[in-house]
Amino acid sequence: MKVREAKSTILFNILAYIIVGFITLLCLLPFWLIVSGSFTSNQSIILDGYRLFPQEFSLDAYKAIFKIPKGVIDAYSVTIFVTVAGTLSGLLLISMGGYVLQRKDFRSRNKFSFFVYFTTLFQGGLIPWYILLTNFLHLRDKIAVLILPSIMSPFLIILMKNFIKMSVPDEIIESAKIDGANDFRIYYSIVLNLSLPGLATIGLFLGLHYWNDWFMSMLFIDTPSKYSLQFFLYNLLNGAEFLRNLSQGAGVYDSVAIPTETTKLAMAVVAVGPIIFLYPFIQKYFVKGLTIGAVKG
């Protein structure tokens, strides 16, 4: 349509491309450094330090990881189980709760909403919570502790409530009621179907949280085979560091046998891998969820 671009528009675009391009590179660079480092031989990292491109290409780090498959497989299994179980049960409970809290004929909805919301205003704190979970609920070193405490949050319930409010018109619920459907029936055959995009968004928030969680493992888990993937990685990083320092101090520094620097990076790649692969598909649901959250306030 436009015959010619105004000079200011051209100037703006030049600036915008340079700045956005630069920031984009900054967001990508650290990941690139990890991947590039993981394919470098350990010796060349010790000699030359981390570079943008491997000075000496090597797969040793990945070989080293797959030599200790039990730890990796255990950690992966724990995280996959926790992520799937937590996300599915969280979705069920959050969507039921969100549905009830937005039903206009549920008179105490504001009371209950405040009951949920108040927990964001005031907390008992980390330590009383920790003591409750370990000493009273005896959840220490149980896989359940990785799932239950993160199964819902006020933010997700409010987000779900808003999603349902927007995508399910009151009239539909009204007419279903007149047709004799009970409240649960309305939920599972109407509300769930109509709020699929909302469910996807909430599910991804939950899933991402479970996948990236290391804190709960650090707090509550004692048995290494029950560590989540991220905590396994964390331990490997700090353990490997410890090992390297130890061998350095003892003067038996053998950089070929223990590729510690690069093993860390390779393990990081292995832990992030699934997210990067799924990222293009799930990203848009996050954008959608945040967008709706922003519009609704």
Place this chain on the structure above:
Amino acid sequence: MTVKISNKLNRKESDLIYDFKKNKILLLMLAPVVVFFFINSYLPMVGIYYAFTKFDFNGGLFGSPFVGFDNFKFLFQSGTILKITVNTVLYNLAFIVIGNALQVFVAILLSEMSSRIFAKVSQSIMFLPYFVSYVIVGVLVYNLFNYESGFVNTMLQNFNMDPIDAYSTPGLWKFVLVALYIWKMLGYGTVIYLAAILGIGSEYYEAAKIDGANIFQQIRSITIPLLVPTFIMLFLFSLGSIMRGQFDLFYQVIGSNGLLFDATDIIDTFVFRSLKMNFDIGMGTAAGLYQSVFGFIIIITVNWLIKRNHEEYALF
């Protein structure tokens, strides 16, 4: 006055009774949520009691000697509370102010760029850091700053400059932590502001174009003023949690490196260490309670101020 309140109470009570009679299924469906928050959030409030004891596991959970406000006295007199409060608040302010400003800036650039594809792709890449765990962020930091082989020092040496020993330079971490947080959240915030920009009616821009406004003038007089409400809303929202630190970030980046604590210790890391390293339950609970109460007062005050001036932005 008394009559009014009791009337209100009666009405609310009858709401609940009404729902018990008529909405049994709905109540049942909400039950897991209620039980969850009761156990996970309300029950721990009982444990606030530990803040007033010299906690000892041998004495049983409620058998430790009561010491009144001694823990608080110690925290205040030793200067610990002041240090970690200042750190927590200043870091959060830097995160909020710089972070939001940059998010608005990038969102505006993305929304006005001529190439949709370029904007889409770079937006996706900027969102990527949000998706990785803070453990990975810890790897990045080590990768960049470790003394012998870190990328920063490798680069410095390439330019014949002296390497930095980052892990014994506390001041440096202030910038690193802020940069990392902004880096991680940039894409997330940009999405929100981009949505707000797309919500601005195109008729404003059409009218401005007809009047001969160039793109910079349009941004200054239309986009930015219309983003102010979103900005304020998000700002106030974050202000509510200004006393709550980014534990994940601080723990993964700084860890238990005591050399850096003066510049990097926040309330959350202090409480965590009290629980897991120093086993000082009473002191840690006291610091946590102080955080909750102070945070609560801030939220209530902020909300009260907003309600007085701009009812529509109020949090509750």
